[in-house]
Amino acid sequence: WFLATALFPESTDEEGVRNIFGQLKDTCASLGVSLIGGHTEITLAVDRPLVIGCMLGEVRDTGLLLPKNACSGDVLILTQGIAIEGTAVLARDATIDLLEAGLSKDQVEAARNLLNHPGISVFPAAKVLWGYEGLRALHDPTEGGIMTGIREIAGAAGLGFELEIDKIMVRPETSLVCSALNLDPLGLLASGALLAVMGLEEADQALCSLSEAGIPATLIGRLVDSD
Structure with a gap:
């Protein structure tokens, strides 16, 4: 079941409201989810449509x-890459700065389009991984970036972690945007990525399953005993 709070700016017309709820209806239907209620309001508090959901x-x-069930030696698998939403948001909100920094209009548009492709839904990857007995936790990092998400997992389990930084997927568009704005992609809004914690013995098969589903994924590190 899904409840949605939809906030719209004063400039919203009926077509805009119907469009948002049409998207909600279609997405819920595609996932077998029932939209059962929520709240809709036109408010001065926002300057663009904002939807907050509760599942x-x-x-x-x-x-x-539960992340607390993770064990020392479990590995960390990352899907899709980091800072997908962060890159798209910056391309939308800092367009002039990016153009002045030397990016072309096509490069800015490509970065903005990450919101649609690959998008920020983690459902396809989660569905692939769900059947593995050695799966301990799934986490969709957002604010604070991929590093905050990893720290949250390790902290919940009372463990530390070791990472192979060069294995962390950074899309070309993200590299361009972060370089132009002097930002660290490891700390940028990470929606679109999924972190999976699982036993080492199933990691290779899980990576194969993700690849067969067309979902890029890499093993980026492991959990270790905390000093």
Whole structure:
């Protein structure tokens, strides 16, 4: 079940509202989710449409994935790459700065389009990984970037971590935008990436399954005992 709070600016017309709710309806239908309610409002608090969602569901106690259950030696798998949403947002909001820094209009547009391709949904990757018995946790890092997401997982399990930084996927568009604005992609808004924690013995097969589904993924590190 899904509840949505939709906030619209004063300039919104009926067509704009219908478009947003049409997208919500189509996406929920594609995932087998029921849109059961929420709240809709026109407000001075926003200057563009904003939707906040809350998902409800049922799960057996034995089916819960909790980061605290991660073990030393478990590996970290990253899908899609980092800072996908952050790159797209900067391309939208800092267009002039990026053009002045030397990026072309096509490069800025390509960065902006990351919001649509590959997009920021982690559902396809999560669906592929869900059946693995050695899966300990799934985490969709957002604010604070990929590094904050990894720290959150390790902290919940009372563990440390070791990373292979060169294995962390950074898309060309992200590299260009971050270089132009002197930003670290490791700390940039990371929506679109999925972090999976799982036993080493299943990691290779999981990577193969993701690849077969057309989802880029790499093993970027492992959890270790905390000093």
